[in-house]
Amino acid sequence: MIARIIDASIANRLFIVLAAIAVTLGGFWAVRTTPVDALPDLSDVQVVVRSNYPGQAPRIVEDQVTYPMATTMLSVPGAKTVRGYSFFGDSYVYVIFEDGTDLYWARSRVLEYLNQVQNRLPDGVQSTLGPDATGVGWIYEYALVDRSGGHDLAGLRSLQDWFLRYELKTIPGIAEVASVGGMVKQYQIVLDPYRMASLGVTHAQVVRAVQAGNQETGGSIVEMGEAEYMVRASGYLGDLDDFRAIPLRAVSGGVPVTLGDVATIQVGPELRRGIAELNGEGEVAGGIIVLRQGADARSAIQAVELKLDELQASLPEGVEIVTTYDRSQLIDASIENLTTKLPLEFAPGQGWNYSVATDVLGIAVERISGMRLGEYFAKHIFAPLGMADTGFGVAEGQSERLVDAYAYRPGQAPRMINAGATSKLNQGGTFDSGGGGLIGTIEDYHRFATMLLNGGELDGARIISPKTLRLMRTNHLPGNADLTEMSSSLFSEANNAGTGFGLGFAMVIDPARTLMPSSLGEFYWGGAYSTAFFVDPVERITMVFMTQVYPSSTYPIRRQLKTLIYSALTETYA
Helix, strand or coil: CHHHHHHHHHHCHHHHHHHHHHHHHHHHHHHHHCCCCCCCCCCCCEEEEEEECCCCCHHHHHHHHHHHHHHHHCCCCCEEEEEEEEECCEEEEEEEECCCCCHHHHHHHHHHHHHHHHHHCCCCCEEEECCCCCCCCEEEEEEEEECCCCCCHHHHHHHHHHHHHHHHCCCCCEEEEEEEECCCEEEEEEECHHHHHHHCCCHHHHHHHHHHHCCCEEEEEEEECCEEEEEEECCCCCCHHHHHCCEEEECHHHCEEEHHHHEEEEEEECCCCCCCECCCCCECEEEEEEECCCCCHHHHHHHHHHHHHHHHCCCCCCEEEEEEEECHHHHHHHHHHHHHHCCCCCCCCCCECCCCHHHHHHHHHHHHHCCCHHHHHHHHHHHHHCCCCCEECCCCCCHHHCCCEEECCCCCCCEEEECHHHCHHHCCCCCCCCCCCEECCHHHHHHHHHHHHCCCEECCEECCCHHHHHHHCCCCCHHHCCHHHHECCCCHHHCCCCEEECCCCEEECCHHHHCCCCCCCCEEEECHHHCEEEEECCCCEEEEECCCEECCCCCCHHHHHHHHHHHCCCCCCC
């Protein structure tokens, strides 16, 4: 099969070249058109249903809106979780779908079931679906600022609600433009109960009168001179006096009672649940731009910026659009870091070196367990193994137990680089490092090594399963290579031939190549200041060596020590 493909490619060189060019151009086009973002979208597929029930208490909203809505949504195909929240005048129902569900299919199913439950809801309840966005869709935010002082918060909010919002929603990829801050202007009718009682006016009468007095009335068509004229009555209320003149009823003698007789009519702000403030300079109005699911965040933000520049010329004099959040800066910085500032030392699987992977693993343990790394080790490792003198840092009053560390200088006396009594190890660190920093005694170290020799158990306390430990001490280098073939490290632990690397351990994979006595499967590693240990499951021996000489490559201590140990054995199990 492969031979026929090669022969066909040779016979059709022109088509192969054209196909290669097409694939190359397609790759460039794909790179330029692939949506990019700085934040991965790991959120669930969910549809939000908001129901507005004005003026009702949360308990009423819960019983009459949220409960029937949530119970109905439990039957939506693909829904795995339904959550309902009730507030003053508002109900929110979150329908979370199984992974892989298409968002727009989910919205269609929710809309079908919303139509089913609509007739079970009280009159006046209005239900709408939330925007087709995700939890990471908040890509841009801006504020409207009037530095001249000619516009109040109500005016700025009106510009946002009735001008900017609709213009920005026309941009491709934008799901929603949410208004924030400012004041929403409204006509307010404050009823006087005493005057209502004296004039025999009820609350229901007032509601009906206001509704009837603020609407258009249909008419008919009048034909005059072979021309038709449509006649209708417009009854929209335009100012406070119009509201005051609304008739409610007539008292004795035919005297009308108007709304102004029983209420105070005023213009005021709508009830609000928060404010928007900018740099300590006072309140502002603004908008939050939400990206549609699957859209390109970078191109959408660029289009938003161009649109805002265009709309700035249409705003009143003195009003300025100020950007308060722009994710494009994070996106550009992330792309730059990945392409220029973070080059790989080598491709994965092609080399080996020290890294911060173990430190990252330590942070992961803290996040999953909810405990500081030292506390987790003490509870799950040190205490079960009886390691009473091991931890991150030194117990109070025991600083004198710390040894001094020296740096080797050829031809000169060693130089002390870390005095035990004044060492920073006596101070607690900002975090516990998964890659180092543990302090202990040789007795504790020996108990830990014995646990490894026993396959993860010591004195009835099992720390790790034998299978997991076996996986950790198995060579994971590609092609069963050794450290000398793949290592770029200058650390002494990586200088031995015939040794591979697993999950936290180096192990002997070829005793002959190590050029020193050893066993197949023996695993080991080193620590600070020439500290070292090894475990030989074949000969059933462990070794723990502690010193205080830096660097670890100063003397071939580990090689000489292993040679002496194996030379002293009079029996072998290999």
